[in-house]
Amino acid sequence: MSIKVERKLHDMRILGRIVRVRSTEQFVWHLLTPTLFYTFKEESTMITWNNLDTLEAFKNLSKAERVNIAEAMSGENGAERVKTYSTPMAEGLAYNYAAKQVDDKVLEDLQKLADEAQLTEKFEALYNGEVINTGEKRMVLHHLTRGQLGEAVNADGTDKRAFYKEQQQKIADFANKVHAGEITNAAGEKFTTVVQIGIGGSDLGPRAMYLALENWAKKNDTFKMEAKFISNVDPDDAAAVLNSIDVAHSIFVLVSKSGTTLETLTNESFVKDALKNAGLDASKHMIAVTSETSPLAKSDDYLAAFFMDDYIGGRFSSTSAVGGAVLSLAFGPEVFAQFLQGAAEEDKLAMNKNVLENPEMLDALIGVYERNVLGYPSTAVLPYSQALSRFPAHLQQLDMESNGKSVNRFGEPVDYVTGPVIFGEPGTNGQHSFYQLLHQGTDIVPLQFIGFKNNQMDTDVMIQGSTSQQKLCANVAAQIVAFACGKADDNNNKNFEGGRPSSIIIGEQVNPASLGALLAHFENKVMFQGFLWNVNSFDQEGVQLGKVLAKRVLAHETDGALKVFSDLLNI
Numbered sequence: 310m311s312i313k314v315e316r317k318l319h320d321m322r323i324l325g326r327i328v329r330v331r332s333t334e335q336f337v338w339h340l341l342t343p344t345l346f347y348t349f350k351e352e353s354t355m356i357t358w359n360n361l362d363t364l365e366a367f368k369n370l371s372k373a374e375r376v377n378i379a380e381a382m383s384g385e386n387g388a389e390r391v392k393t394y395s396t397p398m399a400e401g402l403a404y405n406y407a408a409k410q411v412d413d414k415v416l417e418d419l420q421k422l423a424d425e426a427q428l429t430e431k432f433e434a435l436y437n438g439e440v441i442n443t444g445e446k447r448m449v450l451h452h453l454t455r456g457q458l459g460e461a462v463n464a465d466g467t468d469k470r471a472f473y474k475e476q477q478q479k480i481a482d483f484a485n486k487v488h489a490g491e492i493t494n495a496a497g498e499k500f501t502t503v504v505q506i507g508i509g510g511s512d513l514g515p516r517a518m519y520l521a522l523e524n525w526a527k528k529n530d531t532f533k534m535e536a537k538f539i540s541n542v543d544p545d546d547a548a549a550v551l552n553s554i555d556v557a558h559s560i561f562v563l564v565s566k567s568g569t570t571l572e573t574l575t576n577e578s579f580v581k582d583a584l585k586n587a588g589l590d591a592s593k594h595m596i597a598v599t600s601e602t603s604p605l606a607k608s609d610d611y612l613a614a615f616f617m618d619d620y621i622g623g624r625f626s627s628t629s630a631v632g633g634a635v636l637s638l639a640f641g642p643e644v645f646a647q648f649l650q651g652a653a654e655e656d657k658l659a660m661n662k663n664v665l666e667n668p669e670m671l672d673a674l675i676g677v678y679e680r681n682v683l684g685y686p687s688t689a690v691l692p693y694s695q696a697l698s699r700f701p702a703h704l705q706q707l708d709m710e711s712n713g714k715s716v717n718r719f720g721e722p723v724d725y726v727t728g729p730v731i732f733g734e735p736g737t738n739g740q741h742s743f744y745q746l747l748h749q750g751t752d753i754v755p756l757q758f759i760g761f762k763n764n765q766m767d768t769d770v771m772i773q774g775s776t777s778q779q780k781l782c783a784n785v786a787a788q789i790v791a792f793a794c795g796k797a798d799d800n801n802n803k804n805f806e807g808g809r810p811s812s813i814i815i816g817e818q819v820n821p822a823s824l825g826a827l828l829a830h831f832e833n834k835v836m837f838q839g840f841l842w843n844v845n846s847f848d849q850e851g852v853q854l855g856k857v858l859a860k861r862v863l864a865h866e867t868d869g870a871l872k873v874f875s876d877l878l879n880i
Contacts (some may be wrong), residue, residue: 410678428841435836448462477649481645488534494558498557498558502535503536510626512538521824556589568597598616681725692733692736763778791805
């Protein structure tokens with residue numbers, strides 16, 4: 310479909326509901342209440358956007374008999390569930406949901422819900438360039454950064470897949486020249502450190518991915534440059550980073566789509582001052598990741614500029630130039646390419662209509678079942694790998710910024726709960742801190758474990774008949790069963806009721822390809838859940854108000870409580 314037609318569609322959305330009827334020759338537009346219908350006559354397909362609580366399959370799911378997970382996971386029945394309730398993912402990963410409160414009947418109901426909600430059809434519309442981000446009237450194209458699942462998508466006068474590949478190649482060429490010493494500092498010396506300056510999605514995702522691959526790269530001789538991140542306007546944070554590096558041998562990546570983000574530009578000034586104080590020319594040490602229309606795009610203040618666009622939100626940008634620049638400089642373009650390939654392979658699985666063969670859709674459906682039927686308010690992400698130490702923080706933004714909405718795609722309040730609270734950290738320490746509440750607290754918190762059979766460094770020690778990695782994995786297995794089955798005790802303080810549901814993603818090792826697949830899994834899970842809740846997962850209006858008020862404070866345009874707080878903070 311042409312961009313002109315999509316613009317027309319969204320111009321009309323502000324007036325009400327729309328029926329779009331498409332024949333071979335023409336488009337006919339109508340207003341309708343209360344549901345938006347997309348009808349493709351030549352394909353005999355119709356996409357409808359309905360609230361979750363209006364779907365018959367959801368009403369039936371709500372009536373399904375509750376599964377006693379303690380009983381289901383006990384004895385031979387439990388052993389069989391672990392073997393069968395598992396779905397292969399890309400790059401050797403597998404999604405195991407044996408300890409979730411589902412059985413064959415619930416799974417059948419989830420399949421019916423996926424079909425009625427047209428989850429795969431909506432995904433197809435997304436990757437074929439439909440304007441899915443209704444709030445900002447934009448396409449959603451992060452999948453195109455790692456592969457093309459469907460038709461060519463054209464916007465802004467260009468093939469978007471070709472555009473993203475072009476930027477990736479530009480980054481690769483630049484990184485290779487830096488590593489080869491063809492691009493150096495003013496003294497002709499090689500850069501040894503890369504520092505990313507960005508906030509939100511420009512920091513959380515790339516930082517999590519860098520930390521996940523740092524040890525793997527060192528072990529596999531692909532570690533090129535150390536990476537650091539300056540992510541907020543706390544001067545102590547920026548100073549700590551700058552004090553930890555040799556600025557003369559550091560290259561800085563400024564990430565700002567608009568080129569006007571106050572926090573990012575403040576940090577840029579902080580860095581430029583540090584370079585100037587060291588007697589260095591800042592323009593020889595900085596590159597920009599920005600839009601083609603931003604003031605940074607063609608500025609002489611930067612060694613190079615690489616481009617992103619409005620069709621990829623910050624929290625979905627790790628596979629774009631936002632993650633590509635820092636990860637290619639840190640590990641080499643080949644490693645970044647492996648990361649993209651893993652994500653691309655996982656994206657292909659998300660196209661499958663069979664929920665038992667679509668791990669992200671199944672994960673999404675079970676999550677909605679837990680949130681909207683079983684009434685669980687939060688989810689804990691528990692990776693048993695220190696490499697994934699910042700992965701839960703990234704998923705927190707990905708999930709809560711995407712689906713933390715109380716209105717549907719049309720701006721109407723919904724009568725059901727949406728996105729859960731996401732939290733977590735590596736289980737190695739987590740199980741000795743907040744697991745107490747997870748085991749015996751008054752709220753049931755669904756758990757998302759992530760575990761790997763092998764470590765990254767291939768360094769281990771054998772003690773009492775097992776390696777450290779085996780002991781780590783033993784803790785994962787034990788926790789899953791302990792949460793599910795519990796343990797009765799006459800002493801109530803020592804009694805574990807069990808019935809605490811969990812899933813686990815199991816892989817061979819954290820490496821570029823498996824990390825890409827893992828990231829794509831959660832991105833697609835969030836997308837499918839947004840479709841089910843009928844919310845727009847791709848805007849984030851909720852983060853804007855604080856920014857607006859902060860600017861008022863800095864301009865001293867305050868009154869009431871805002872003025873008093875400003876005075877208390879000496880602004």
